[in-house]
Amino acid sequence: MANAKIPPLTRLDEHDLLTLGRLSIEPEVMLGNSRISDHFDVSFFETNFWLMWCTTFAFQPWHSAVEFRRYLLRFAHMSSGFNQLHGIMRTVYNQYDSMILPLRRWLDEHGVAFRPNIQVTDLLFDESGAENRVRGIVCKTAHRRLEIPVATADKVVVTLGSMTAGSSLGSMDHPAALTTVDSTGAWALWKTIAAGRPEFGHPSVFADHIDESKWLSFTVTLRDPALFWLIRDLTGNMPGEGGLITFPESSWLASIVLPHQPHFIGQPADVQVLWGYGLRVDQPGDFVGKPMSACTGREILTEILGHLRIEAEAAHILEHANSIPCLMPFITSQFMPRSQGDRPHVSPDGWKNLAFTGQFCELPDDVVFTVEYSVRSAQNAVYALLGLDLAAPDVYKGQHDPRIVYKAFSALRDR
Structure with a gap:
């Protein structure tokens, strides 16, 4: 090591x-x-x-x-x-199964309509009155352009930017490719509506520094428990009970996590899942000699096994493993140095029917890269748009x- x-x-x-x-x-x-x-x-x-x-x-x-x-x-x-x-x-299952899936079911039951495969590209504005308002939403599908009118009583909530935009997956035998173009359109939408409107913030502060906001994560699916039990014996932690296992001498500054099993709803009893990440993705590895960003899933797992000092079992573990790298160009874009005004308020000044949510709007005192930040911004957006005398819970101080x-x-x- x-x-x-x-x-x-x-x-x-x-x-x-x-x-x-x-x-x-x-x-x-x-x-x-x-x-x-x-x-x-x-x-x-x-x-x-x-x-x-x-x-x-x-x-x-x-x-x-x-x-x-x-x-x-x-x-x-x-x-x-x-x-x-x-x-x-920690949630018992992964965050999607534990939080997003139940919420999606609840919204479906209450008549919320989800429209997949539609990308919002712009908003149409009426800026002629005392208070500005959104009057239309411009969308596109694979075949046509749409304009959705926004009535006087309608409310528009926009999630700004995306930490996971441009993410790409590799495989056991192929590395994940670095994608610099956001195919989701999340960053393009923010840049479009913010042009000439400083109250909408400055998206380029966060979106245009991929070399400083990228890192790589990986998941490992195992059909043999050998690796889990070896890590348990080395650390003394049962899956789901310990925190990160970080390798301080790793050139990649790699860490792994053994979550509670099963990690997914419907996960077979004889399958284990772990995940990890590296923060120095352009540095050569200590065992495979390649930058993490250029490594296949097999090479990433080989590097981790080297740091665990279990080379003798490596061939057996690799034979029963499927390691998938995921390269994320914007994953820490919300941490980029910023000035006041670079992140807009949830309720932008001078706008009547518009609110922003997500990791790139401004919530005083709270910290981004947390589920709480997204939830709190959504609470503030809804309360403000509906004129409710309510407030999100105070941030613990x-x-x-x-x-x-x-x-x-x-x-x-x-x-």
């Missing part, structure tokens, strides 16, 4: 602790669009704290210092158990509890 290019991990020093403290109390406007690396020495990114932080949340040194600050405050109460990911809530602050400082000092 040794890699001579990577120095040994160290603890946070006093300078790092002071910088973390300063970032926690400094107003966001003072940080501007600075990067995390603008505030720390290179040695900070070789500490145990940073290793756990970046692999848990997928931060890179060049990501937004403002978002880093929000995470510090949002998860202050979890600092003491950070190394074991205590406090993380443990930084105002002296006991939480003391525990967080004590934990960080020991990292």
Whole structure:
């Protein structure tokens, strides 16, 4: 597992602790669009704290210092158990089966119409009155262009951007290709409607930096339990009970997760599923000698088995495995350095029947890359459009509890 290019991990020093403290109390406007690396020495990114932080949340040194600050405050109460990911809530099945599928069924039962294979390309606006409004939705199918009129009483909710746009799948014997064009149209739609309308934000800040927002994940389907039991014996964690297993000496900075089994509804009893990812996808691997982004599923699994030091069992495991890489060009685009106004408000100023949701609208104090952010933005959008005297639940602010602050400082000092 040794890699001579990577120095040994160290603890946070006093300078790092002071910088973390300063970032926690400094107003966001003072940080501007600075990067995390603008505030720390290179040695900070070789500490145990940073290793756990970046692999848990997928931060890179060049990501937004403002978002880093929000995470510090949002998860202050979890600092003491950070190394074991205590406090993380997990669904029994994968998130689609546990959350999306039940929600979809509920919406179907309540008459919501889903129209597949239709891409929204533009909105038509009426900007002649005291308050602007959307008057039409422009769509296209494989065969024609459509314009859907929006009546005076209708409401329009737009999900801005997409972290998973452009994602491509490989196979056991083929790597995933890097796609720079978003075929979903999510980014193109935001760029189109934001042109000349600063209140709609600035999508290029997030969408036009693929080299800084891409990484690769992979799933492994196993028809033999050998790998699961070997990992259990090495880590002491039963599937679904432990957190990430990160390989700190991995040139890819790779991590894997063994979720509770079955991970999918209908998964056969003799099948196990795990997943993982790497944050340094352009670095050569330590065992296969190729960048992760250029590797087949077989090569990625071979690299992981090498770090697990189970080469003797590798051939047997590979024979009963199907490893699928997924390269995601926009997956951390929401972390790109930003300034005030780059993310629009859920209810844009001056608009009557329009609201934004998703990871690229602005919710003060909350953190992106979470299910909560999407849910909270949707709640705010619906309440505002319908004029309801309701509000999404407040964001937990443990930084105002002296006991939480003391525990967080004590934990960080020991990292």
